[in-house]
Amino acid sequence: MSPIIVIIIVLAVILVALIAIFLLFGRGGSRFTFDIGGAAPTAAGGSDMSTETGFKTRLFGLDVFAGSIIAVLLGKLWTMQLVSSDEYSAQAESNRTRTISVDAPRGRILDRNGVELVNNRASLTVAAKSDVVQDEVEMQLLGNLIGMPKMAVKRKIENSSDGAQSLRTVAVDVSRRVVAYIGEHPYVFEGVSVEQKTQRHYPQGNLAAHVLGYVGTVSSEQLDASKKSDSEAAISYSSGDIVGQAGVEYQYESVLQGVKGEQTVYVDASGAVLSYSGSVEARSGSDIVLTLDSKIQSAAEESLQSWIKKRHESGAPDCYGGAAIAMDVTNGEVLAMASAPTFSPSVFVGGVSSDDWNQLSSESAHNPLLNRAVSGQYPSASTIKPLSTFAALDYGIANTGSTYNCTGYWTGFGSGFGQYCWQRSGHGLMTLQTGITFSCDVVFYEIGKGFFYSDTPNGLQDTFRKWGLGSKSGIDLPAEASGRVPDADWKWNYFTSSDDTARSWQGGDNTNLVIGQGDILVTPLQMLCAYAGIATGGTIWRPHVLKGVKAAVGDGSSVDYKTEVARTADEDSSYMDLVHRGLVGVVYEESESQAVHFTNMSVKVAGKTGSAQTSTEQPTGWFIAYAPADDPKYVVGCVMESSGFGSEGALYVVRDILGALYDQPDTAAATGGSAD
C-alpha cells in the first residue's frame, strides 16, 4: 500500500474531524463558555437555569450533526439512484446474466462420390478441473472407474495444451455407467464433470489423412489473429475452440467451422443457472466435397505403403517414405494423394496427448505428419529430361534432327572432367527422342554443355520455371513447398563460405541440372503438373482437392470449385510430339520388364522414370505417367525415398493406381527392373 493512500486517509480523517468540530461549536461559540456563576454541581434533577443556554447550544449542535449526516447520505443516494442509476442497473444485469456459447458442428468432408471421409459423432467426455491433480485419492478413484492407471489420469490433468484455465479432458467416449457413477457421487468426484461434445470421426480410418489434415484446439497465435482481423467474414475464436490445424481442415476452416449459438441464462452468485432467456441457434458448418475418389485413394495408399515395405525389406533399407498422386489433367482435380508414412487423424480428437505428439514428431517416425506430395522436396532426376529437351529445342541448342553418340563415358568438358552415363556400356547413336526413351545422360550432358557456352546460359532454368518448377503449383492445401531451380546467382549467394571458384557456376552444374541431379529440388506435385502440361499440350490446370461446398441447410445445393488454368507452357507442336513419342517409348521400349506391366492394359500409357542420387546407398525413385497416351485424361506419379531406381518401386505404385483408375489390375509379376 502506497504512502499516498496513507496521506489520503489522514487528510480525510482530519477533514471529517474539523467539519464535526465546526458543526458542534461553530455557532454561538461565545455563549458556550457562559459562566454559570460558580453554582455547585448537583446530581440529576438540578434546575439551575443558568446552564440552559450552554445545553441548548450544544444540543443544537447535535441537531446539525444529525442533519448533516442525513444531508450527506441523501446527496450520495441522489447521485447513485437518480443520476447514475442506469450504469448500476447495467452492472446488476450483467451480474446475473451469462451467455453460454453453443458449439456448432463442423461440416463433413466427403469424397467425390459422397463417401464420408470425416463426420461428427457425439461423445461423452470426462473432464476435470486442474486442481483435481492435488487430490491423489480422487485421481485413484477416477482411474479405477475409467480403467486407467492413476499416473495416466494425472498426466491428462496436468496437460495444459488446451489452455491453463480450461477443463482437462481425462477420457473421451466413456460409457453410460461411468457417467451415471460420477453423477451419483458428486462429493467424491468434485471438480470432475461429464460433457457431451461432438467430435471429429473418421469412418474410413486413416484414409487420406494428409489431405484431410486434423483438428485441434485453437492456438494462441490463431486466437490473436482472429481478434486482430477487422474483416466481417473472419470467425472470431475463443479459447478452447476446435479448429483445423492441417490439410483441408485448415485450408477450408472458414467453410467447415459453423457459427456458434448463444444461450442467455440467469444465474445466481455461485453461477448456478436459475432460468433461461433468449437463444441463438448454432449454425453448423458447410459440408465439403473433395475431388478425391476414395477407391483410387485407398489403392494409392495401399500400393505405396506395401511397396515401401517391400523395398525397405529387400535392397533399400533406408526406404521409409514416399508420395503418390493421381490427377485429372483436363481440370486439375486430384483423385488421389497419398503420403507415407501416414498417421491417424483421430489421435488429435479431444486433444493430442504429449506421448502421441512426441511419437509423431520423433526422428525415428520419419515425419508422418508431412504431406510429401506437396511439401516433400527431391531432386527430380531423369523425370526432368522432357523439360530439358524443350529447353534445348527452344533455345536452339539442339534441333529435332540432332544426333548424339553415347559411349557410356562423356568428356565434353575435357578428359579431367569425364562423366558416366547411367548405363556405362553406352547407348550408341541417340536422338533427342531416344534420349528420353532410354534416359541417355550423354545426350543431356551435351545439351548442358551447349547451354553453358551459349549466350543464353539460363535457358534451362527459364524453361524449367516456365513449366512451373521453383514456384508453388497453387493447390488448395497448406504448407506447399516451392522447390528450387538453381542458377548462378543462387549458387553464389548460397555457398557464401566457399571460395570464389566453388561459388561460381560451373559446367558441371549445368550437366547436373539438365539431368535433374544436384541442387535442383522439386515437389512431386510440381513434376506431376509439368507432366499434365505435356499431356495436354501445354495447358496446366490449377491442381485442387476441393470439388464443391454443400450448403448446410436447405436442398444441399453446392457451390462448385471454379477450375482455372494455372499456367500455359507454349511449345512448338513438333517438339511436343517428339517428347510425347519419347515418353511412350519409355513405357513400351526401354525395357521388356517395364513394358509387360503396361501391355496388359487396354489404354496406352506414356511416362518417365527417374533415380535421384541421395546421401543414402539407394537413389530416390520416380515414375510419372499419363494415360491414355493419345488423349490424356490422368496423370499419375510416385516418389519413393531411397528406394532404388524408379523402375524398382515407384513404377509399380503408378501402375497400381492406373489399375484402379481403369479397373485393370497389374497381372504381370514384378521382376524388378533396373532401368533409369
Add this chain to the structure above:
Amino acid sequence: MAKPAVDSKVGEGGLGSFSAFYSHIVGRRAPRASSGKLSRGPFFLPQLIPALLLVVYGSVVIYTASLTIADASFVRHLVGVAMGAAGALAIWHYDYRAFANMSKALLITDAVLMLLPSVPGLGYSALGMTGWIKIPLIGMTFQPSELAKLVTIYLMASLGAEYNGRIETLRDYVKLCAILCIPFGLIMTQPDLGTGLIILVTGAAIIICSGAKRTWVLVTIALIVVGAALIVATSLTDGLPHLLKQYQLKRLIVFVDPSVDPAGDGYNLQQAKIAVGSGGFFGKGFGNATQAGSGFLPEAHTDFVFALLSEEFGFVGAVALLALFGAMIFTTVGMAQRIDAPFGKLVLAGVATMWSFQLLQNVGMCIGIMPITGIPLPFISFGSSSMLAQMTAIGMVQSVWHHRPKAA
C-alpha cells in the same frame, strides 16, 4: 371501543397536530401550551411514532429478505421485536433517575457485559471476533456489547450530569475521558471496532454536551487523529509493529480504493453499490431484488440490509427511511431541549448520537463513503441483539419523558 384511551392518543399524535410535531422536531422552545396533549401523557408520541414506524419498516424489509435468503427468518425477527418491546417497556417503566447515582454499578455492569463472551464455555466466536455468548439451554446467541452501548450511555450521562453543564477543570475532563476509555478498551479486546467506534462517539458527544471546554475537545480530537494516523502508518510500513491486522487495514482502505481487496470487501462493497444504484427512483419492487435475491449481495439481511432496501424500494424507500430516522433523532434532541434535567438531557443526547452515528456508518458503508465495519442498521438489520438494544433505547428515551420533572 375496548381501548378508547390508546386509540385516541394514536390518532391525535399521528395526524392531528402536525404543527406541534414540527415544533418538537426543531426543538424550539415553543409555547408549551401548543404541544398540548402530545406531550402531556406518559409517552412522547412525536418521537415514539417514527421509532415504531421504523420497526414496522424493518419488519417489512426482513420479510422480503426471508423470501430469498434462507438465514433471514421472519419469525426470529418477530421474536426479536417482541423481546425489544419487553425491554423497552421495562426500561420505560423504571425511573431512569435512579441510574444517575449508580455510576460504579453501571461501570461494573458495562465491564461484565463486555467480558462475558470471553468466559470459557459461554463465549462464541464468529466473523473473527469473540463478541457473542451462547445462552445455555436455549442455544441462542447473543451479543452483549449491544446492551453495553446503552449502559455506557447511562454511565457517561451520570458522570457528566454531575457538572451541571460546565466542566470546570481539566482534571475532571481527563477523568471523564479516561472512564470512557474503559468500555472502549474492553470492546477492543474482542475485537469489535464497529461497536467500539459507536461507544467512543456516543461517549464523546455526552462529554461535550456536559460542558467540556472547546480547546480541550479540539486537542483531544487532534491527538486521536494523530494517534490513529500513526497506528495506520506503522501498520502499513514494513519493519514497524503492526497494531492493525491486514484485514482491518483493508477494511479501512477499501471504501477509498475497492481494488485493494477485489475478492473480499471490495467485492462486497461493489455489489452493495450496484444494489443501491440499480434500485433507481422507485426500486425493483417487493421481492424483486436481483442483487440480494441471487446471492450477489452478501449479508443482505444483516450489515448490508440498506442495500437490499434500496434495491427493492429505490430512492423513495431510502428517503422514507432517512425521514423516519431524521424525525426520530430530531424529536429526541427536541425532548432533550425541553427536559429540565442535565442527566435526562445527556441520556437523550447519547441515544440521538448513537442512532445518528450508526445511520451514518451503516448507510455510508453501503454507498461507499464510510469504511466497512460490522455495524447493524438500527431497527432494520436482522438480529435479535441489535433489535433488543435499539428498542430498549426507545424505552430509555420515553423513560426520560415519563419521569420528567413535573414542575414546569
